[in-house]
Amino acid sequence: MRLQIERNSDVPMYLQLRDSFREGILSGELPGGTLLPPERKLAEELGVNRSTVVKAYDELKAEGLAEGFVGRGTTVLSQLFPRSGDEPVMPLPWNQLLNEDSASPNGSIIRDMMRDAGGQDRISFAGGIPDASLYPVDAVRTVARTLLSEDPRSLLLPSPVHGQECLRESIARYLLTRHVTVSGSDVFVLAGSQQGLDYAARLLLRPGDTVVVEDPTFFGAIQSFRTAGARVLGVPIDESGIRTDILDVVLQRYRPRLIYTLPTYQNPTGVTTSAERRRELLRLAWKYRVPILEDDPYSDLSYDGTPPPSLFATDPSGHVLSLGSFSKTLFLGTRIGWIVGARRVLDAFCRMKQYTDLHTNTPAQFLLDRFLREGHYAAHLRIVREQYALRRNAMIRALEQFAPPGVNWNAPAGGYYIWSRLPPSVDVSRLAAAAARRGVSYLPGNAFFADGAQGTTHMRLCFAAEPEDRVREGIRRLMEAVGECSRDGRARTLEHAGAANPVV
């Protein structure tokens, strides 16, 4: 069977490959039991990334056309046409039945990251996940024991849709540190801020509406907006945050329904929007009457000085909805986030929550409430801030030592990420595989752009998840991979002092 890939086609290569195999299987050219070519070998033959073949095979498996077992490769299903009488029964075309954008280049990033998060040997700069070895397990044990001994039954009862009163009050008290003055009844508890992104997208955007995001921005938000059928428009950011001069033009021309911003220690760039740009951003939102969705999960992770107040705190007009989360500072697994904003919107969130998951997990809410109330959160923040600052410094030092000429990066004042740009001489299509061979992973920059064709020469490097020695070793290996993928050999010289320049 002849496999052909058209590189200039609008159809992603893995879908082309899937379609060729599908045709072969359905026509009987590839009968049940046929072993499909090994992923690596086929990728080499076709001159594509191995992940292209993996994704094509995953699609065939999802459609019920093939099955795969670790170590045994991928095989065409032998029960493909079970017969009922003489009529062949075709497998269901799940891809066509599902109402989702399976061709989205960002489709599987979060899933892949969550899977990789468990790996022990790989040095991962890819995830945006706190280091579990720093988890305050003793405090969790004490709090959990107290809760269980006091009133175990209440931990197992359902919660109010908008969240447990005690936790809402604790979050309101905590928000004073972000200069936000609200009462507990103004706080809506979410199962992580990702749920807030999904609700905001579904409630504020109709199919075809435009939403403005920073370019680059958090890919989970891009996914939520796209899933709601919205058109995602990126406005570039520089080292002072979103380019409000460009935003002005975009607001005028496209009349978007929502502006999504990460003003403090942005994901993926680490950039903090300046006071002047914040003022301008608000002024524009007021002028064009557009709501702003502020996403603020990183501001407690400040390493140089204090973070600016939340954007919500500086907007007396009620244009800003503000999302927060304990996922980056404490633990991802409890899935506790929140939103504050206009009452009318929170009422709509309340209805949406009833339709989707009724309420956020009760024991996690009580746990987080006690954690805040008894001062464990503040104590834990002191530890992680100190540790993550050391890791950030270690990453910058390692980049200075090992980055080949032409590689740039920034030095963020907080958060999780260093944003790095590679010179054009590096063949980025080979880099992820070259890094993986050395046991290192990172996230390619294009995942963070509204237009996935941009950002291919950028890398997001999370410094928080690995201890200093592994950060250093990981950067050494990654930069060795960069050297290997250099087309003209210029980027091969290691031990070169690179530059902490603005790269956004």
Ligand code: PMP
């Ligand atoms: N927003 C941003 C900017 C993030 O980086 C993340 C996590 N990667 C989230 C929202 C989602 O966080 P969670 O749902 O765990 O609160």
